[in-house]
């Protein structure tokens with residue numbers, strides 16, 4: 001079953017000299033439910049731009065985006081709810097909040113969505129922490145976590161809403177090689193055990209190989 005379909009997605013920006021930079025020049029992409037897809041590409045090739053469009057954070061200039069049979073337009077009134085309920089994010093710039101424990105950080109999207117968390121939510125957060133092998137740091141604050149542990153917390157936070165689609169932007173970017181490989185295998189395990197569809201952007205070919213399907217962004221198109 002198709003979970004998302006992009007057709008002819010285009011996006012341009014103006015650079016510092018007011019010249020048009022055609023970053024995405026007609027992206028076609030179909031992802032089936034349960035797939036784990038990685039997208040590699042050189043720095044500046046548009047990986048983050050593409051992921052931001054997929055995350056409904058950025059509107060494309062042209063093209064269509066269908067998620068779960070629904071046409072996505074960033075101006076839709078229910079876009080925040082679609083984003084919160086259907087899409088999980090593991091983005092580098094979505095840092096953990098230092099004043100909350102690891103467990104509280106994981107539960108943050110639930111709190112944002114319904115202003116409270118239930119015992120059931122907490123139990124699921126703990127289950128995710130078990131899956132990602134960080135149960136013992138549940139009550140620690142981000143400042144006291146290792147890089148690998150903090151990354152696992154962001155993965156759990158991305159999964160807490162049971163999203164159909166998990167978007168990961170350089171989830172291993174700030175980690176050393178060993179930890180990076182561990183996080184990539186963890187995503188693979190999440191994909192297999194929870195069935196979550198994952199789209200991961202990375203500049204590392206080695207990390208990209210963890211996915212079932214590897215695509216490359218080059219000259220504004222997916223190869």
Ligand SMILES: Nc1ncnc2c1ncn2[C@@H]1O[C@H](COP(=O)(O)OP(=O)(O)OP(=O)(O)O)[C@@H](O)[C@H]1O
Nearest residue numbers: 013014023041042043044045046047048049050203
């Ligand atoms: N808001 C913006 N305004 C102007 N230019 C932008 C904007 N966002 C991105 N760009 C440009 O679009 C191009 C693609 O950027 P993007 O961040 O998507 O690349 P990337 O492949 O993720 O790169 P990296 O691997 O270095 O993170 C770059 O040339 C960047 O300068």
